Amino acid sequence: MSYIYRGFIFLICFAFVFGLSTAAKASYIVKQELSTDGSMRILEVMSSTRNLTAARRLRALPSQIDEHSRSSTKMFEEWLYPDFGSMPALAKSWLLNESRHRTQEAPLDAELRKLVVQGQPENRINLTILGDGYTEAEREIFFEDAQRITDDLFLEDTFASYLPLFNVYAVFVASKDHGITDVESKDTVFGLYRSPKGSKRAIMPGNSSQIRKALKLAPATDFPIIIANDEYYGGLGGEFAITTRSVESGPMVLRHELGHNFGDVGEEYDGGDVYTGANHSSNKNVSWMPWVKGELRVFDVKILAQAYVWQKLLKNPFRQNIKFPAPDLNGFPYELDVDVSSVGWSASGEVRFTFDGENLPLEGRYTDDRSFFELNELNYPIPGNHQIDVEDLSEDGDNILAYLKVAALGHGYIKDKNFIGAYPTFNSSGRLVGYRPTHDSCLMRNMRSKHFCAIDRENMWKRFLDRVELVDRISYDTQTRKIRLETPALPALTIAWFRQTAPDEYERIESAENLSEWKVADKFAGHKLIARVQLETDEVRSPTLRFKREAGLTIPE
Structure with a gap:
């Protein structure tokens, strides 16, 4: 036996x-x-x-x-x-x-639902959404969360133009415990946990092999997404895009993490350590010159202070001393720039933020989740020593200063969201590592943004067309005598039809211009008909060969 x-x-x-x-x-x-x-x-x-x-x-x-x-x-x-x-x-x-x-392998007790189907998985980009920390009783909550996050990705501006290239699946696998491991350990199917404990920061995969096993239950997976059943900010990029079910911050985190994974790019914000890809240049010879109007502007920025603070402010105010620079060689003063992130600042009156004892106006959205703020008025301090103080006024004990960056912007610095130049980027050590295309309009730098810069959008088109062919299938029905071309439903696609008249000679069929289906006249019997498909969009200025594809067949006599 x-x-x-x-x-x-x-x-x-x-x-x-x-x-x-x-x-x-x-x-x-x-x-x-x-x-x-x-x-x-x-x-x-x-x-x-x-x-x-x-x-x-x-x-x-x-x-x-x-x-x-x-x-x-x-x-x-x-x-x-x-x-x-x-x-x-x-x-x-x-x-x-x-x-x-x-x-x-022992089978998983799971349920698959198809949230978006734009084509056969073999020629689409397939997202599979998993959830960790959802109990059996929360099955429908998971699917509602998965649909809500999908809608945010593709019905909002962020990825809307790419929707015809995507399928989205959701796979539910129950956890024993609700929530994910943080200060308290939880028994969950994928073992997600916060790092460091108690922070609103990274969420790490604890059981990657179990994650990959669950992903096999979907028809196909190119990019996996995991939703942590947690109400606050957190996430991760890389092999897995991880976010939380937080209505306030979950979609914001996922947009950013998918920016990494879709575009194969690093960060644009200061204070990180991964700076690679289309949105980064290590020197002033930037790769995005087709998007630059006129001469490239390279901007002058100095980092004065940068700290990942993570400090509770109750009875423990924070002070940052800085030395502001003297005017540049032409006598122009520098402008003060401040970026702040926090946890628990649910109202503007809960925290006092001052510069040399004067209230410093910050622009942002106050929430009890992770929040992001920036200085919203021009400020030109005199050169020399200054201090920034952050003080808790609420006494509720949940106000945390997460991150503070203070910089000096040189004369002529442009903050227009549509302007493309060479903006300095600094790593976690405060060292200049290169340049990014925009000030802060891109969500790879500004977590509150829902938009990518033009360079990131173009790069994603190229990355996506490395995975998806512009032609799904070409066929001919002998009963109706109709030829049919199936493609992703991209509005920017153009279709040109040709009859092959000799080995290297083609005659354009003007009457079939941009038609995906048409009745073939008798005169084409025995001839090979070819469809040439091209994607033309304002979001791409340097298309690759994959933006043009063709398919053909011979019409029976």
């Missing part, structure tokens, strides 16, 4: 691998983790129908991107390989082992 069983398994595995190695036009997505010592760990291998001739890297970013702290030293990479033979040996081995052990 056991011999027969082992032989049966061997035959299945042999057939599985033989099928993979001989399947026509099969491609594979490999997700892997790289350590600083050069070692590689395969996380997942998935089959794909996407056609390509050479391996293509889809993503490369730290496995975990944490706010204002050193992110994971391990790198998460995602590759698309044209066939089984082109994959690394470790990926082939992983796929073989996966086929052996797939039936031995």
